[in-house]
Amino acid sequence: MRRTIKQLALATALLAASAAHAQATWSGWLCCSLRGDGKWISDINYDEGPTHRIIPAGTPVQITGYGRYRVLVTIDGKSQAIGNDYSRDLGLEAFARRYVLAEDPSATLASHPPKIREAIAAGKVTRGMTREQARMAVGWPVSSENPDPQAKVLRHWLSSFAEYQLVFDASGRISDINTDPATRNAVVVD
Template sequence: MLRQLALLAALAAPLTSALAQAENSAPSQGFLCCNMRTDGKWISDINYAESGTRLIPAGTPVKVTGFGRHRVLVEIEGSKQAIGNDYSRTMDLNTFASRYVTAQDPKAKLNGYPKKVREAIEAGRLQPGMTREQVLMSVGYPVSSENPQLDAKVWRFWRSSFAEFQVVFGDDGRVKEVVADPATRNLVVAE
């Protein structure tokens, strides 16, 4: 029995240490980095636009209330929710939390963009010529399991589990094209 308890303690130590580190250095409040979808309790990093989800706009105030296993516990618009690290587990929880909860309100930058870019971002859509930052605000971060480098020429996203789209960047770092089947393209590209 003593040996089993020691084994359990040894297995729990890395998780406890990671959670303590995250709790000590993650922002306690800030703003949602980007448009994210919620079912009212769960916001997944994959950001599927499924039936029953609604869009929470970039810049919405967020308060971090704690951490769980692969999740950042938050309060948004008076509602307790979790931002789930479902597909970006290649990064530690603190880095993940800092990605989605930012100290600076992205609305300040959003307000300075041209009208068509602002409208596309507010609708959660993309358009050619957008910068990487504008893509992030509009559709969220690409999951790190499929996109380990944010400076890559192509970012892979999913509108749903069967609707992939790829954002292709030109040498100037701006969206050159969005590659997807016609139905998905109509949902993600502002024309």
């Protein structure tokens, strides 16, 4: 009987490992302007200075696999990982589908006014942006701090100590951005 239980446990572990490797891979486009160091892109989207550059919304991405709390991708021919650091209530495939879109957002981006396009490209926000535009500019709000992405107030961070809050009006547009002056200067286009 013990051998059967051990065999069952081993078979279960192997099936779980196979399922993790069998998650979907696809080519798509980056949902939003994200910061990365060439190897790691965190879902919190911190600005960690000169070691990080903005990877623009609409950049072509190939999902190549999954690791522990990460989606393995190729961007501009370079292997990287999008880290599920703060949205771990989401399964990895659902997390991947947030960040790697099946449809190219270029047409949507091109349809926005110049000020909005420039803000998105710079990873910044401005009053009047829709939720979709804000997401394209600064990424998804991490679900550990924002369980409802349709909430009136969404919390984002530029760094561990630089929080900013996007306040949306009834029409779903940013009506205010609450933060300290230094963070406002870094994340807001007036």
